[in-house]
Every structure is written in C-alpha cells, then in structure tokens.
Amino acid sequence: MEEDTELQQHLAALAASGQQALTREERLKRQRSLDALGAPSFAATCRDRGVAPLRRSAARIFQLNIGLYCNQACSHCHVESSPRRTAEQASRATVDRCLELLAGATAGTRGSADAITTLDITGGAPELNENFRYLVERAAPLGVEIINRCNLTVLLEPGQEDLVDFLARHKVRVVASLPCYSEGNVDAQRGRGVFERSIAGLHLLNAAGYGVDGSGLQLDLVYNPGGAFLAPAQSKLEAAYKSELGSAYGISFSRLLALNNMPIKRFADWLAKRGKLQEYMGLLVNGFNPAAGESLMCRDTVSVRWDGTLYDCDFNQQLDMALTHLGMGAGAGPAIDGAVGGAGGGGASSRPLTIWDISSLDELTGRPIRVDNHCFGCTAGSGSSCQGAVA
Ligand code: SF4
Ligand code: SF4
Structure with a gap:
C-alpha cells in the first residue's frame, strides 16, 4: 500500500514538473551524494583504475525501445x-528505418566481422x-x-x-x-497479483517449449534486487531460482540474468x-570493478528510442543523454561525465542524432561514450548489463 501511494505521488510529480525537470533534479541528488562521499567522477574512476578508454566499438546489439x-x-x-x-x-516509419540499418549491418551483408x-x-x-x-516478422529473415x-503478465492480456x-x-x-x-517480494516491487500472473505466463511459455532442454527456445529470467543492495552472484542465484521454481511450480528456464538496480527514475526516488x-x-562506488568497466554494454550496443533518437544505452535514453551531431567520429573528445538534457557530452546546443x-x-x-554519475550502477560488484552480470 505504501509503495502504491509513493508511485502515485511520483507519477503526480512527473505530471506537474515534467520529465526533464525531474531528471535534472534526480541527477543533482546523485551528484550531491557522490560529493558528500568525496567520490571522483565515473570517467575519472575508470581512467584511474586502468579501464580501457570509454569509446564505442562496432555495434553488436541493436536495442530498440519500441514504446x-x-x-x-x-x-x-x-x-x-x-x-x-x-x-x-x-511508428511504422521508425521501425522500417531500424530494419534498414539492421539489414546493412548483419553478417549476411558484411561477413561476420563487426556484424550486428x-x-x-x-x-x-x-x-x-x-x-x-511487423518488426519481428521482418527481422527474423x-x-x-x-x-x-x-x-x-502481458501474455495474459486480452488479444495476446x-x-x-x-x-x-x-x-x-x-x-x-x-x-x-x-510472491511477496514480486508483488511488492511489481504490483498486487503480478507474481501469480507471471507464473501463469511462465507455464504458457514452458508448454510451448520455452526453457525446455532441446527445444531451441530460450527463456531467460531477470532478477533485480528488491532494495538498496547489489545483485548476488548470478550462478548461485540461478541455482536457487531453478530449484525453487522447479519444485514449487514445475517451471523450467534457460538462464538467470542478475542485474543491479540503477540509481535513476523510480528507484532513485524510492x-x-x-x-x-x-x-x-x-555501495556502487566502493563496489567499482574494473573488469566490469571493460565489458560495459555501451561499448557494443546501440540504443534507439521510440522516436528514432540514438543513445549509448537504455539508461542514457531515459536520462535524455542522446548521441549528438557534435563530436561525430573517432577523433572526438574523451568520455565526459555529462549533465542531463544535452549539456556535458556534446554541449547544451547539440542536436540529438537519430536513425x-x-x-x-x-x-x-569510435565515438566517446556519454557517461555520468548513474554509470556506477554498471560497474559495481559483478557488473550489470541487459545481458546480466559481466564480470
Ligand atoms: S519494469 Fe517498467 S516496463 Fe517492466 S513491466 Fe514494470 S512498468 Fe513495465
Ligand atoms: S549507464 Fe553508463 S556505463 Fe552503463 S551502459 Fe549506460 S553509458 Fe555505459
């Protein structure tokens, strides 16, 4: 109930102040916390700890946030x-342009080196x-x-x-x-009744062969902590998930991906x-792991927003830290801890780059990656990415 009330308050603040103002305020709160800790910036921390330069390599993963x-x-x-x-x-136009870019970057059109x-x-x-x-049908070939x-739970929605x-x-x-x-932990984080419906969704997937050995249909589950702590070791947690879900509900799955909570948006507010x-x-700063810095997902992921704007990752997307027209090319300046809304990694007047x-x-x-104070969430402990732990 307390969480429901908080969420309503957060949504009301969002409606009243606007997304950008709240994002800016949230960034300042993170920075004040880091300043109070005497922590250096993320870019300086990476440099001081010997992490390879924060620049983009060839894109391997094309991530579209479709809406x-x-x-x-x-x-x-x-x-x-x-x-x-x-x-x-x-829109259909955004999806079609993504398909064009994808088609030009796959192993089929350019050989396996540097292919998506x-x-x-x-x-x-x-x-x-x-x-x-429409997108899936055209991307599959x-x-x-x-x-x-x-x-x-979407698997149980009418029409699906x-x-x-x-x-x-x-x-x-x-x-x-x-x-x-x-059940209690899932419902606390995701809403009343979500656990029960999630289990029903997993049963539907298992019945179609998802997560079943030999079916060729991969079903991975994603864990994120229910509070202000880091994700535990992925392999140990996977064993516990497999045992608990198997014995209590007869559910099987392929792999568990353990993610840290990023200190942004609703979790930052929480x-x-x-x-x-x-x-x-x-916790994030003290848990900095240089090995995770080497494997940051932003090195080889391109993230696209619903309107076609380009980002280094989905987190930057939610913080309005777009790739910009300024600083194009491998010779552009170093990774910069950038402020929200365009300042920092490219200048306040920089126009966002689109597909x-x-x-x-x-x-x-070769472009510099736009990093900022939220990035410590990707390098803490075993590291964290959309593909789970990285180190
Ligand atoms: S985490 Fe966000 S996108 Fe995912 S199910 Fe919950 S509200 Fe939807
Ligand atoms: S949040 Fe920062 S470190 Fe993490 S993937 Fe995005 S740009 Fe890279």
Missing part, C-alpha cells in the same frame, strides 16, 4: 512505464506496440537473434492469446522479468524518500 506503454507500473521501473504512457510509441548479432526489443511492454509483430523483453505461439514460430528469445521466486540514496551510491541522420551504424564506431 513506453506498459500494462504494469512497477515501483523500480527505470523507464517510468505505465498504462498512462500511450503517446510514446514507435542481436536485435533486442524492449519497452514498456514491447508486445503491445502495434508494430511489434535477417539472421539475427531476436530478444523480446517480456514482463510475463496467440503471442507465445508467435514468439515460438519466429524463435524469439524471451527475456522475462521475475525479480524473485517469492531511495531518496528513504534517505538511502547516499548509502546506495557509496535518419546516419547512413550506417559504422558511423557510431
């Missing part, structure tokens, strides 16, 4: 999704975008792995009765959120309301 509409409104959502976000949806291997479709609830199935980031069969037919890899194997933001930032401004994904290779 922010979601049938849920989870308390830790880093993209601020909810059933109210109906306007921010990728994966189309990662996220949201919101991506399946509820009217162009989701390109020979890339297709990931659908699924919240499980054939969704599991559709995903299986196109061999889409399902990466599904289930932050715990206990921390600040409890006076825990500084403590959490301290229509580039003729090939190669144009992004």
Whole structure:
C-alpha cells in the first residue's frame, strides 16, 4: 500500500514538473551524494583504475525501445512505464528505418566481422506496440537473434492469446522479468497479483517449449534486487531460482540474468524518500570493478528510442543523454561525465542524432561514450548489463 501511494505521488510529480525537470533534479541528488562521499567522477574512476578508454566499438546489439506503454507500473521501473504512457510509441516509419540499418549491418551483408548479432526489443511492454509483430516478422529473415523483453503478465492480456505461439514460430528469445521466486517480494516491487500472473505466463511459455532442454527456445529470467543492495552472484542465484521454481511450480528456464538496480527514475526516488540514496551510491562506488568497466554494454550496443533518437544505452535514453551531431567520429573528445538534457557530452546546443541522420551504424564506431554519475550502477560488484552480470 505504501509503495502504491509513493508511485502515485511520483507519477503526480512527473505530471506537474515534467520529465526533464525531474531528471535534472534526480541527477543533482546523485551528484550531491557522490560529493558528500568525496567520490571522483565515473570517467575519472575508470581512467584511474586502468579501464580501457570509454569509446564505442562496432555495434553488436541493436536495442530498440519500441514504446513506453506498459500494462504494469512497477515501483523500480527505470523507464517510468505505465498504462498512462500511450503517446510514446514507435511508428511504422521508425521501425522500417531500424530494419534498414539492421539489414546493412548483419553478417549476411558484411561477413561476420563487426556484424550486428542481436536485435533486442524492449519497452514498456514491447508486445503491445502495434508494430511489434511487423518488426519481428521482418527481422527474423535477417539472421539475427531476436530478444523480446517480456514482463510475463502481458501474455495474459486480452488479444495476446496467440503471442507465445508467435514468439515460438519466429524463435524469439524471451527475456522475462521475475525479480524473485517469492510472491511477496514480486508483488511488492511489481504490483498486487503480478507474481501469480507471471507464473501463469511462465507455464504458457514452458508448454510451448520455452526453457525446455532441446527445444531451441530460450527463456531467460531477470532478477533485480528488491532494495538498496547489489545483485548476488548470478550462478548461485540461478541455482536457487531453478530449484525453487522447479519444485514449487514445475517451471523450467534457460538462464538467470542478475542485474543491479540503477540509481535513476523510480528507484532513485524510492531511495531518496528513504534517505538511502547516499548509502546506495557509496555501495556502487566502493563496489567499482574494473573488469566490469571493460565489458560495459555501451561499448557494443546501440540504443534507439521510440522516436528514432540514438543513445549509448537504455539508461542514457531515459536520462535524455542522446548521441549528438557534435563530436561525430573517432577523433572526438574523451568520455565526459555529462549533465542531463544535452549539456556535458556534446554541449547544451547539440542536436540529438537519430536513425535518419546516419547512413550506417559504422558511423557510431569510435565515438566517446556519454557517461555520468548513474554509470556506477554498471560497474559495481559483478557488473550489470541487459545481458546480466559481466564480470
Ligand atoms: S513491466 Fe517492466 S516496463 Fe513495465 S512498468 Fe514494470 S519494469 Fe517498467
Ligand atoms: S549507464 Fe553508463 S556505463 Fe552503463 S551502459 Fe549506460 S553509458 Fe555505459
């Protein structure tokens, strides 16, 4: 109940102040916490700890955030999704341009070196975008792995009765959120009744062969902590998930991906309301792992917003830290801890770069990555990325 009230207050603040103002305020709170800890910037920390320069290499993963509409409104959502976000949806034109860029970057068109291997479709609830199935049907023949980031409950939404069969037919890899194997913890983070419906969704996926050995249909689950602590060791947690979900519900799955909570958006608000933001930032800074810095997902991921704007990652996308027209090319300046809304990694007047401004994904290779104080979430402990732990 307390979490529901907080979420309503947060959504009301969002409506009153606007996304950009809240994002700016949130960044300042993170920075004040770091200053109080005497922590250096993320870029300086990477440099001082011997991490390779923060520059983009050839893109391997093309991640499209197809829209922010979601049938849920989870308390830790880093993209601020909810059933109210109906306007921010990728159009057919955006999807078609993504397909063109993808087609020019796959192993089939350019050989295996530096080719895109994966189309990662996220949201919101991506399946509820009217162009989701159009995208999957046209991307499948390109020979890339297709990931659908699924919240499980969407499988039970009216009109989605054939969704599991559709995903299986196109061999889409399902990466599904289930932050715990206990009902109480899941419902606290994702809303009342979500655990029960998630289990029902998993049963539908297992019945179609997802997560079943030998089926060729991959089903991964995503864990994120239920509070202000880092994700535990991924392999140990996977064993516990497999044992608990198998014995209690007869559910099987392929792999568990353990993610840290990023100190942004609703989770940042959740921390600040409890006076825990500084403590959490301290945990991230003290847990800095140089090996995770080498494997940051932003090195080889290109992230695309519903409107076609380009980013280094989905977190930067939610913080309005777009790639920009200024500083194009491998010779551009160093990675900069950048302020929200364009200042920092390219200048306040920099125009965001979009999928229509580039003729090939190669144009992004060598650019400095736009890092800032939230990036400590990716390098703490075993590291964290959309593919789980990285170190
Ligand atoms: S299901 Fe995912 S996208 Fe939807 S509100 Fe929850 S965390 Fe956000
Ligand atoms: S949050 Fe920062 S470190 Fe993490 S993937 Fe994005 S740009 Fe890279």
